[in-house]
Amino acid sequence: xxxxxxxxxxxxxxxxxxxxxxxxxxxxxxxxxxxxxxxxxxxxxxxxxxxxxxxxxxxxxxxxxxxxxxxxxxxxxxxxxxxxxxxxxxxxxxxxxxxxxxxxxxxxxxxxxxxxxxxxxxxxxxxxxxxxxxxxxxxxxxxxxxxxxxxxxxxxxxxxxxxxxxxxxxxxxxxxxxxxxxxxxxxxxxxxxxx
Numbered sequence: 001x002x003x004x005x006x007x008x009x010x011x012x013x014x015x016x017x018x019x020x021x022x023x024x025x026x027x028x029x030x031x032x033x034x035x036x037x038x039x040x041x042x043x044x045x046x047x048x049x050x051x052x053x054x055x056x057x058x059x060x061x062x063x064x065x066x067x068x069x070x071x072x073x074x075x076x077x078x079x080x081x082x083x084x085x086x087x088x089x090x091x092x093x094x095x096x097x098x099x100x101x102x103x104x105x106x107x108x109x110x111x112x113x114x115x116x117x118x119x120x121x122x123x124x125x126x127x128x129x130x131x132x133x134x135x136x137x138x139x140x141x142x143x144x145x146x147x148x149x150x151x152x153x154x155x156x157x158x159x160x161x162x163x164x165x166x167x168x169x170x171x172x173x174x175x176x177x178x179x180x181x182x183x184x185x186x187x188x189x190x191x192x193x194x195x
Contacts, residue, residue: 002026003025003184003193003195004193004194005028005193005194007068008067008068008069008116009027009028009070010030010065010068010070010071011030011071012033012057012060012062013031013057013071013073014033015177017158017176017177018073018178021173021176021178021180022178024180025180025187034056034058034072035060036056038053038057038074040056041053041056044081046078046081046083047108049076049083050110050124051123051124053074053110054111054112055112055120055122057073058113062114062118069113069115069116070113071112071113072111072114073109073110073111073177074109075109075174076107076153077096077105077106077107077154078105079099079100079105082099084096084099084105084152084153084154085152087148087154093148093149093154094140096148096154096155097139097143097154097164098136100131101131101134102131103130103131104131105129106126107127107174107175108124108126109124109125109174110122110123110124111125111182113186115190121190123182123186125170126174127168127174128168129165129168129175130166130168130169131164131165132166138164139164142163157175
């Protein structure tokens with residue numbers, strides 16, 4: 001599909017996965033990374049937490065770039081009510097993956113849009129991910145690839161982390177890091193892009 005826009009878009013994300021997904025819209029955009037401390041956000045509700053982080057990122061970039069449409073996003077992995085953040089080291093990655101194996105967890109991605117006049121919209125997309133009952137050796141081999149470190153929950157479904165996954169219920173691209181269908185629908189509804 002070909003989308004058009006007269007707006008200037010900024011993707012407030014350092015994620016190469018989000019960049020690749022947003023490129024599918026074929027609208028011009030630039031990348032500017034937010035300079036915020038995500039750990040400054042506190043909320044016991046995972047959906048509210050991730051939405052606040054996405055808004056924090058988008059707001060930071062929008063303040064420095066008035067007149068642009070800024071899109072910020074954040075992805076978390078939730079097992080029960082526990083957030084499994086990006087692992088700091090191999091031990092934490094192994095711990096995360098052992099918690100997930102043989103179980104179902106939720107991946108939540110919040111997307112915040114701040115338009116060129118400062119209006120804010122944010123939503124949270126949720127996908128259930130079912131992990132296989134995999135042996136320790138597979139978890140350790142995956143962690144040894146180093147792929148786990150920049151990913152919430154310690155795995156990437158679009159990379160070798162796929163060997164840990166039994167199936168999903170919901171939007172696959174949400175697990176990758178950007179629920180593109182819902183984002184596109186909202187951008188069309190708000191007339192920020194058109195078909």
